Amino acid sequence: MTVLRLVTREILYRKLNFALGVLSVLAAVGCLVAELTLLRTHDLRTDQIVAAKEAETAEAMRVMEDDYRKIMKKLGFNVFILPKAQNLGDLFAEDYASKDMPEAYVKQLADSKIMSVRHLLPILQRKLKWPEKQRTIVLIGTRGEVPLAHRRPREPMLTLVERNTMVLGYELHKSLGLNVGDKTQLLGHDFTVVKCHRERRTKDDISIWINLAQAQELLGKPGRINGILALQCVCAGAQLSKIRNDIAAVLPETQVIEFSSKVLIRAEARKRAADTAKASLAAEKANRARLRDERSAFAALLVPVVVVGCTVWIGFLAFTNVRERRAEVGILRALGVNSGKVFLIFVAKALLFGLCGAALGYFAGLGVGWAWADAPLNGEPFPTLFDPGFLVLVLVLAPLLAVLASWVPAIMAARQDPAVVLRDA
Secondary structure (H helix, E strand, C coil), X not given: CCHHHHHHHHHHHCHHHHHHXXXXXXXXXXXXXXXXXXXHHHHHHHHHHHHHHHHHHHHHHHHHHHHHHHHHHCCCCCEEEEECCCCHHHHHHHCCCCCCEECHHHHHHHCCCCCXXXXXXXXXXXXXXXXXXXXXXXXXXXXXXXXXXXXXXXXCCCCCCCCCEEEECHHXXXXXXXXXXXXXXXXXXXXXXXXXXXXXXXHHHHEEEEEHHHHHHHHCCCXXXXXXXXXXXXXHCCCHHHHHHHHHHHCCCEEEEECHHHHHHHHHHHHHHHHHHXXXXXXXXXXXXXXXHXXXXXXXXXXXXXXXXXXXXXXXXXXXXXXXXXXXXXXXHHCCCCHHHHHHHHHHHHHHHHHHHHHHHHHHHHHHHHHCCCCCCCCCHHHHHCCHHHHHHHHHHHHHHHHHHHHHHHHHHHCCCHHXXXXXX
């Protein structure tokens, strides 16, 4: 009679013993696989959460950048392009550039591929006496912003002023009692007030904005401007040298200054938005890492205890089985079955319930780990978590563990003296 046949009959006769052996291996393997599956689902879920958080952060950054851009835009322009011949001492003393340059410069700059500035606004300004009102004013002629040819159009910071209209600074309209819709004269020409600014506490409070072409006519400067206002792009950071190099490459006959306080405020605001978004993402990653460490520590404690306990239980079942089959072993030995074959019978049985328990335990652990995952994953469980390589490893190690646990009882059975066994029976 073959070993396989003897083992099969033994299993069919002592079903409970075999079932308990299978259950022991199933518990050990299932516990291990369940814990590893939980960690795996945690990692997959973490990847999903982090990816979603990164997308959310990117969107939040975009919204915050846009909000800060709108808020900071109210501070006004922060880059001033001047004629190269302009003395900066005179500029700061007089609050306007006495030198001028061609108006065509702004179109030339807008048509270039410059990336470090945007919102180009050509102006012609002069401090003069408003003869009709006997007031010192800063007259500013503007044609409205010139769009960059290579960039998507954005909402202008300063809109076009139509001919024969004016925009008044706070101090002028307040002290002169001028309101929107009122008529007044400037340098002998009739104008209609179309807007009155709020108080800014700068020279803007004594400024009058009119159409650029009309200002050129009034000041005798046709086709000329004495400055181009611009807004430093976020991509340029706070590097004035880069802006100067970029503009010099297009307009070599100009110079550039910046209003540093406004630049620093913009840079700080955008940095704060970026830091807030990054801190939120880092906190989420840290929280997921902490949860994983806790689960890893629990698995490191639980799995060895279960595996050792199940191994001891398998050894106990094997020892009990040897005692129950003592008479049967004696008869087999008396019939000529050698000790090696008897040993192989017990080892083969352990190998079989090790294989069955490993297969059932793997899929049971996979299911339990999936069911206990902290949140559902995108995708089906088995395609996502099933690992053929790990299954093969389990199918090799679990039967080996069962065989090792049954090794000593199997040796005891093989070494029994049939004469003694039959005499005692």
